[in-house]
Amino acid sequence: MARHKEFEVNEVLDKAIQLFWMQGYEKTSMQELVEYMGIHRRSIYDTFGDKHALYMCALKRYADIQSNKMSLLVERQEPVKEILRHFLETTLEKEGDPQGCLLVNSGVELGLLDQEVSSFVEDSYSKTEKLLYNLILAGQQTGEIEAKLDPEALSHYFMNAWLGLRTMVKTATNQEKLSGVMITTLSILD
Known part of the structure; x- marks a missing residue:
């Protein structure tokens, strides 16, 4: 008879994401995962597979969560420049989460x-760059962003700036510096 799972998969997966x-990946041991996730080692193997398979499940869940947050941001009925500003600001506002980004790490x-x-x-x-490209193109179509600017080059630029911010927040303690990078990045649209 199959044993009933005594945990909610996404809840324990969220704990794995945090750890x-x-x-x-390398510094995290299976024993630490067992303790932090609060489930038995056998349950981890039965549900997710080995450590690498668990890591890939955690990355997928993290990416899905981030994608949903970005989709909600894009769905706002705001000017494109405001959406791009919020996009960058989300990197600086990490309440309760570790600094930086699991994907970048x-x-x-x-x-x-x-x-x-x-x-x-x-x-x-690539998915994030496509989202940025579509936002920039929409901004050009409404006249918010200069039509002469290359939307593909801008999407690459914003992606690079965003990844840079997601890396910098791990060590930078000067919030003014981080805000300055964000303001300078947005100024390219003017």
């Missing part, structure tokens, strides 16, 4: 060592 986000830690992680991170980045 991987704080410590990284994963790309930096494992990008050259793990093809599956590298492909997943690259795919996530």
Whole structure:
């Protein structure tokens, strides 16, 4: 007879996200995952697979959560420049979460060592760039953003700036400096 799961999968997966986000993949042991997630080792293996499979599940859930947040941001009935400002500001406002970004951390830690992680991170980045491209194009169509600016180049630029901010927040203590980077990034649209 199959045993009934005594935990909600997304709840324990969210705990794995937090631990991987704080410590990284290599530094996080299975025993730490067992303790932090609050479930048995066998349950982790039965539900998610090995540590790497759990990590990939955590990355996917994290990316889905971030994608949903971005979709909500885009759905706002605000000018495109305001949406882009909010997009950058979300990087500076991390209430309760570790600093930085799990996807960025994963790309930096494992990008050259793990093809599956590298492909997943690259795919996530591509989706965000496409979202930025569509926002910039919409802004050009409404006249908010100069039509002569290259929307593809701008989407690459904003992606780079956003990733840079997501990296800087891990070590920067000067909020004025981070805000200045954001303001300078947005000024390219003027």
